[in-house]
Amino acid sequence: MLSSLQQRRDLLAGTPIFASASLKLLGELAARASMVTLAENQSLFMKGDPGERLYVVVSGLIHIGAMSPDGREVSYYILGRGDVLGEIAVLDGGQRSADAKAVKDSVLLAVERRDIIALLDQYPAQAIKLVQLLCARLRRADELLDDMAFLPLSSRLAKYLLTLAKMVGMDAKGAGPAEIRLSQKVLAEHLGITRESVNKVLSKWDQAGIVTLGRGRILINQVAQLREIASPG
Numbered sequence: 222m223l224s225s226l227q228q229r230r231d232l233l234a235g236t237p238i239f240a241s242a243s244l245k246l247l248g249e250l251a252a253r254a255s256m257v258t259l260a261e262n263q264s265l266f267m268k269g270d271p272g273e274r275l276y277v278v279v280s281g282l283i284h285i286g287a288m289s290p291d292g293r294e295v296s297y298y299i300l301g302r303g304d305v306l307g308e309i310a311v312l313d314g315g316q317r318s319a320d321a322k323a324v325k326d327s328v329l330l331a332v333e334r335r336d337i338i339a340l341l342d343q344y345p346a347q348a349i350k351l352v353q354l355l356c357a358r359l360r361r362a363d364e365l366l367d368d369m370a371f372l373p374l375s376s377r378l379a380k381y382l383l384t385l386a387k388m389v390g391m392d393a394k395g396a397g398p399a400e401i402r403l404s405q406k407v408l409a410e411h412l413g414i415t416r417e418s419v420n421k422v423l424s425k426w427d428q429a430g431i432v433t434l435g436r437g438r439i440l441i442n443q444v445a446q447l448r449e450i451a452s453p454g
Contacts, residue, residue, distance in 0.1 A: 233250055237354065238350035249340060250332055256279075256329070256331070259283075259322075259328075262323060264322045266317050267317065268288075272309070272314065272316060273311075274331045274334060275306075275311045275331070276331050280302060280326075281325050282323070282324035282385075282388060283304075284299055284321070285319050285321050286319060288320065294413060295413040297362065298358075298365075298384075299324065308351055309355065374414060375422050378422055381408070385401045386399035400438055400439070401438065401441070431443040
């Protein structure tokens with residue numbers, strides 16, 4: 222996968238921060254990039270690790286979150302094909318600010334920090350794209366705090382399922398069904414709540430026909446209803 226320079230260049234061109242980059246810049250980045258493969262649940266990096274690489278998701282899903290001192294996991298966001306991660310530590314040279322692990326088997330394109338910094342010196346306009354990405358992540362963090370403070374569990378779970386559904390192929394109109402292959406245990410860990418709480422809500426939705434539950438999977442049948450739950454009031 223992505224064995225050729227052209228394939229790696231095309232992938233970079235499809236990301237928000239490199240979409241407007243010149244062919245010369247894309248070619249230089251692609252030539253310096255390497256491939257990283259992760260198995261399901263395999264860690265890419267942990268909070269506090271050195272930030273030596275910028276990553277682009279080629280396939281699969283990557284969960285970004287953190288672990289509390291008492292062992293609870295909190296989800297910040299899920300990244301899919303074309304998304305970029307690791308930009309904070311790459312820019313400031315500090316440690317990783319969160320954990321990153323594969324939700325399922327995943328492939329990523331990696332560019333070393335020294336190469337990113339060197340190229341930003343040559344193409345300073347691309348630094349603006351990275352700043353825009355950082356701003357988007359900050360806005361998402363603010364939204365997450367609001368959700369945890371003000372939204373009921375059912376709304377938080379609905380929002381998370383809709384985000385996952387969009388990544389696995391639900392079209393812009395929300396035409397389902399979309400199948401999410403994650404266990405309730407994993408969903409609970411990502412949201413920092415108990416599996417029993419997740420099961421209680423999902424079972425109610427299953428009885429109402431909003432979703433269909435299976436072993437290690439959730440089929441979304443009623444996207445519109447799920448959106449109503451995600452945005453109460």
